[in-house]
Amino acid sequence: MLRFIAKRFLWMIPSLFAVSFLAFVLIQLPPGDYVTTYVATLASSNEIVDQNAAAQLRERFGLDQPMIVQYSKWIWGIVTRGDFGLSFEWQQPVSGLIWERMALTLVLAVVSLLVTWAIALPIGVYSAVRKYSIGDYGFTIFSFLGLSIPSFLLALVLMYVAAVHFGQSVGGLFSPEYENAPWSFGKLLDLLHHLWLPVIILAVSSTASLIRVMRANMLDELPKPYVTTARAKGLSELRLLLKYPMRIALNPFISTIAWLLPNLISGSVVVAIVLNLPTAAPMLLQSLMAQDMYLAGAFVLLICALTLIGSLISDILLALVDPRIRLE
Amino acid sequence: MPQVEPTPPLLDVRDLVTEFPTRTGVFTAVNGVSFSIAPGKTLCVVGESGSGKSVTARSILQIVDQPGRIARGQILLRGPDGNMLDLAMLDPRGRAIRAVRGARIAMIFQEPMSSLSPVHTVGDQIIEALRLHLRMNKTEARAEAISLLGQVEIPDPQKAVDRYAFEYSGGMRQRAMIAMALACKPQLLIADEPTTALDVTTQAEILDLIARLQKAHGMAVLFITHDMGVVAQIADDVLVMNQGVVKEYGPVEQIFHAPKDDYTKMLIGSVLKLEHKAEARASRPPIDMTATPILDIQGLTMKFGEFTALDKVSITLQPGETLGIVGESGSGKTTMGRAVMRLYDPSGGRILYRRADGAQVDLAELHGSDLKAVRRELRMVFQDPFGSLNPRMTVAQIIAEPLLVNGIARGRQLDERVCHLMEQVGLNPATRERYPHAFSGGQRQRIGIARAITLNPRVIVADEATSALDVSVRSQVLDLLMRLQDELGLAYIFISHDIGVIRYMCDRVGVMYRGQLVEVGAADKVCNNPDHPYTQALLSAIPRPDPRDRDRSRRFRYRAEDQPEPARAVG
Known part of the structure; x- marks a missing residue:
């Protein structure tokens, strides 16, 4: 190993x-x-x-x-x-330019990833276990809506709602007074105050697809004989679900870490531009258009390094959770 | 023997009805089944696929697959205090039924590999049951798990407890399943085809193990199987099921020697039929062994990396002959069939094939168009009638494909050929536009046979062609193969692990063990009075379909290491 x-x-x-x-x-x-x-x-x-x-x-x-x-x-x-x-x-x-943007990108990406998983995985499991129930149909409709609404449209609508109905300053990750201020507790609060909007927008579409993937994975695992064995052993339904099929259904997600990391930089360009987020994606786009080659090159190099690191992490994690891979 | 006071039953199932609501209505999988089991006794439930025997067993623990549910009936389990608990009344997700599952009634399943979790250690899965029902702490449970693995004769249980199911062999996995099931000392063990996926020698060991543990714990066993031989060996009582209803229920002696029901008689009859040579073969003049063989295999060797799957196998096949190849899983019999078909490129040796014009070619060396031409004359029938037919092609397309691929027929002529072929294998040509899923297992195997004879082949390699079929269908397919052999002058290589099938239709038999051919001889001789100790061991492990013939002591296992050197291989 x-x-x-x-x-x-x-x-x-x-x-x-x-x-x-x-x-x-x-x-x-x-x-x-x-x-x-x-x-x-x-x-x-x-x-x-x-x-x-x-x-x-x-x-x-x-x-x-x-x-x-x-x-x-x-x-x-x-x-x-x-x-x-x-x-x-x-x-x-270049190094002075990218690191702060990368840090903010990372925060945004990790938070939206956690939100996505926290919503999607339980719903996916529920949808599979209660296949064709009213709840399943409800979540299915929600997922397909989420999949089919372009995220920039959702961004525009939510910005409108937030600005007009809640009077919040939208766009960017900071209020004007904190934009260039050094890091402080107030700035952190300000960041959290602004973060929810892009997080929701980014989470909606990926939650939707994740629900479908989790549901399909679980539906593959649920009829397997080892689930029946666990049931015949007398385990409660929840405990056996968590211990057996869910554990195996999660494996494909670990493989996706490989392309989650590079997505930090290159993904969500449109949303970042619409919301005027100080993240990496708009800067990468701008540098490519201007043929600002050292800046663009640095981003491409980072994307590449993150892809490699991501696939290494997912391989190691897969080997840790799946003995069939570890012991090969 | 004086009749003792009958012990009150441990489990009493009365008028059980289990239904599956479907789009088109309600399908009744189990329809009014009643039986009872006394402590320490074995009840065998037999039936062919779709008889409802598995659903009956699962209904007892209320673990029927979705959307199945118990519609009516009682499942009364006697508690230690003598009170009867009706399992059918319990909530399938409730605490009460969970306290029964695994603790008072345990279950083992057919496929030990997929019945154990691939990502948890075997020990973990046993410990889980102990902690759940017996409230042991981790250390106690682990010690108990190791002791249980020892009881089911798993070597080195200290280490085995931390291994995963895929690191076990098939027989060991089933032993681990048994250890898990017996962890909480259940009063009743439900075994759902626990030996079907195993070799006969392993099956014999597992059956012995269950019997021994049953005696030691005074446990009742509900044993579900389609194998009448196993029934005859282990049952006290037998319940014969067909299409969800009980056909006959009685002591094993009565079922085998005085069956009342027609279906039972048919079932026993089709098993006994395979105990003898087919009439069509017994009355046929013997194959001319002096003729030039159609296939002459010389020193065929097949290596996969370090592993030698075939070790210098030499055997001949005469025109019109059926050559049986028997052996356990991993013996190399399938590899041999595939090497002859040139699905594998052999590592060494020659496969001399005599073509219709008398010219002899070495299949091991042919390439390109020569190989393609010869392949028309050698065809294959596969084991799995479900997996070997493309579900998106109609039967007509499946049968016609070899004709189209080889540019032999098209249009109306093709259609006529397909109809004729379907008639030859006993299928109604009017059904040719249907898809494979509309056919039963036996019918699908007929489709596979029709596809194999499409190009007028001269040799057919049948790899376990009947082992996925129910016993009543099995002899029909064998009879079809023999009829086609006589009509079309075919020579068969018939690969099987089932001695009954081999005895029924083969002229000669080759016995394989660890890649070597250990014995070749006339089918009667090899199946009834073999020379090689391995063949003798193999035969001794086959359960005889006669409850009066239950001598387990004659069983023994063969290991090449134990043998003096010269006995190892022939040819």
Whole structure:
């Protein structure tokens, strides 16, 4: 088991290099570079930048060098100094930009994940155990509604309701007075006050699909003979449900951790933009559009690292909960 | 023997009716069943699939699968104080019935692998029952679980208690199930086909174990089975069920030797039929063993990594002959059938096949179009009549597929061929547009046979072709196979673990043990008077369908390690 984990860790290193290089190439692929975009932006506001100035800019950013050199410099900086390079657009070190956003993204994602699981798993189990009951039909309708309503629409409606009927400041994760304030207890309360709206919006659609998945998993497990065995043993219905079929029905969820982590960054872009959330997704989108390649590259690298870490975690967890995998 | 005062029954089931509400109405799975069991006695409930025997057993503990429910009747369980408790009146989720389950009545099931949780240790599942009913603490329960595993003869119980079900062999799993069921010293053990998934030698051991523990604890046993041989060996009383109703109920002696009901007679008859060679074969002149064999297997070896599934198997198949291959699970008999079909690429040896024009080819080396051409002449019939037919194809499409794939017939001509084939196997051609689910197990196996003979093959490999079928249907399918053999001049390789089936229709038999062919000979000789000790052990384990013939002492288990070297393999 330990050998397996060590081996997986070692494999992550070449994978990370490969993916980061690929990401770098992909970001560079569209014609032009950041300076082109920058010049075009200036031109639209009637500022003319001559060729010399553009070339100077390119030299300053190192954009005139061959791609492989740019990549090597960038990755060398990350490995040796933890320096992800400079964001052209923000004129700030990338590392300074992303960590706070990543932290907020993490908070939002973890809270909505917990809310999702807390609602969806019990309902899924209930729906399976009381298949075709009124409750099951009710939850099924709710799930399909949740699945079919686009989350940006829900975001707009809830924002309207919150602003008009509850008079809450909507959009963002902080009130204006706390936006740039240092962390304090008041800021934390303010965050909690704002967090519920995006959490609800993000949780609704994933709750809906999770209910369906949990229901289907449970329906697969419930007729299995080992459930009958447990019942014949005299266990109470609740206890046997929790101990046997539920335990096995949860296994597929552990596998999903692998893609939950990267979703932290790249998921929920539309909702984050609609709600003006200071999370990673809108910044990633903006950096890609501006060909701000070090910033975008840093995000892609993070997504990739999180995917690898996520699949490692889910493999380890799966091995822990399922002896069939552990003892293979 | 003087008649003693009859002991009051432990369990008294009166007029039990269990129903399943369905979309189209109410299906009555158990219809007015009454029986009783005295302490220490064994009642066997026999019947074919769909007879309601399992539902009857589950009704007692109120663990019938959804949406089944007990509609009427009483299930009276005698308590230690003599009071009768009506289990049918209890709430199926209530505390009262849960106090009975596992404590006073325990149950074991057919498939020991799936009946144990795959993610909990065996010990955990036994300890759970002990803690639940006997209120033991963890240490006591663990010690008791280890002692129970020892009682059911699981080697090294100290370690076995922390193992998972998938680390056990099939027989050990069933032993662990028994240990779990007996944990709380129940008064009644309900065993629902507990040996059906096991080899005969393992079955014999499990039956012995249950009998021994039954005696030790004075426990009553309700044993559900479709195997009349097992019934004859263990039952005190027998309840014969068919389609939810009791056909006959009486002492085992009466059921086997003086059956009153026609259905019982048919059931016993079809079992006894397999005790002898089929008339069609007994009257046939013997196969000419001097003719050139159609199939000559020489030193066939099959390795899966380190594991040798087939070890230098050599055997011949004559034209028109039925060659039986018997052995326990893991003996390599299925591997051999598949290697002959070239579903596997053999690791060594030759499979010489003589084609219709007299040319001899080595199947082990054929490739591409040559192999494809030969495969038309070698066909296969599979064990599972449910899994081997595509549920999304009509019967006509299934039977016609080999003709279409090989570009032999199409359109009206194809349809005529399909109708003719269906008639040949005894199916009504008018049903050809239906899907497999509309057919019974026996009918489905006929569809599989029709598909196998579509291309006028010369050799058919039948892998456990009748073992999933009820005994009454089994002999019908065997008779069909023999009729087709005579009509079409087929040679069969008939793989089975069932000596009765082999004796009924085979000319010669090869016995396999751990990848080797240990004995080959005429069916009569091998099935009645075998030379090899393994074959003798195998035969000794088969339960004889006669309650007067209950000598367990002649049973023994064969292990190659115990044998002097020369006895190990022939050929």
